[in-house]
Amino acid sequence: xxxxxxxxxxxxxxxxxxxxxxxxxxxxxxxxxxxxxxxxxxxxxxxxxxxxxxxxxxxxxxxxxxxxxxxxxxxxxxxxxxxxxxxxxxxxxxxxxxxxxxxxxxxxx
Numbered sequence: 001x002x003x004x005x006x007x008x009x010x011x012x013x014x015x016x017x018x019x020x021x022x023x024x025x026x027x028x029x030x031x032x033x034x035x036x037x038x039x040x041x042x043x044x045x046x047x048x049x050x051x052x053x054x055x056x057x058x059x060x061x062x063x064x065x066x067x068x069x070x071x072x073x074x075x076x077x078x079x080x081x082x083x084x085x086x087x088x089x090x091x092x093x094x095x096x097x098x099x100x101x102x103x104x105x106x107x108x109x
Contacts, residue, residue, distance in 0.1 A: 022066060030059035
């Protein structure tokens, strides 16, 4: 297997794993926030009610941010384009993501 492809697959797996762990933590935070919010009504503490409400809001905000920043979900992976990635070369390819060793340079006499 191509080492570059192996690294991309490993990074993709790590990113997905971290994403789902963070998502689980945030979901538990939201559930905990609802528990605080509804149990605090019996106690009558305004502080606990505010804490539960803010835990819920922050949890939903964190899910929104995770959804925006996680770019390595299946189907959204970066395309691999081989070509010359050296800007000093005459055949520089702006779209290339992996240098394939095809760069050509002007030879000055």
